[in-house]
Amino acid sequence: MQKEHSQPGAWAVIYCSATGKFLMGKRSSKVNKGGAWNLFGGRIDDGERPREALVRELDEEAGLNVKLRHLAKLHTATRRLRSGDVERDMHYYVIQADREFSPRLNREHSDFRWFKATQLPSRFNEPTWVAIKKGLLQKVARH
Structure with missing residues (x-):
């Protein structure tokens, strides 16, 4: 199970500028x-390449x-072990949406919501927390 958490991943910051x-x-x-x-x-x-994944x-x-x-590269965050070795790369991309839409969720998700950066929920998975901590949502909203 630990290996799964250390696998590299790719995530989308989906933003509606309207x-x-x-x-x-x-x-x-x-799910976990x-x-x-x-x-x-x-x-x-x-x-797989990050974009393909x-x-x-x-x-x-x-x-x-x-x-x-349609995937614009935003940032790659690298989590390192104390030894300095790379434990996990997290790749982030931006998708600009013209309007809010309803995704067709699979069993991994029970709900979805569109949030303002100033009104985010309080509990996240690690890759989302890293994106927020690094200011990636604010960076997307400014551009």
Whole structure:
């Protein structure tokens, strides 16, 4: 189980400029970290590039058909072990939405919501917490 947490991953910061809100999913009780809110995305499988993994994850988790060219690279955060070795790379991309929409959730999520950066929920999974801590949502909202 520990290996899964150290796998690299890719996540989408989905932003609606018309409303100034970000799309997040609420993890269902059927998965790890149930009840936590998160950006959509997940692990990168062997042989996948981060963008390819994110396109796959967005389709699986939210029923979104996103083209690779619509994913703008935002940031890569690297978590390191005390030894300095890389434990996990977390890749973040931006998707600009013209309007708020309703994703088609799979069993991993029980709910979704559009949030203003100033009114985020309080419980997140680690990759979402890292994105917030690094100011990635504010960076997207400013551009």
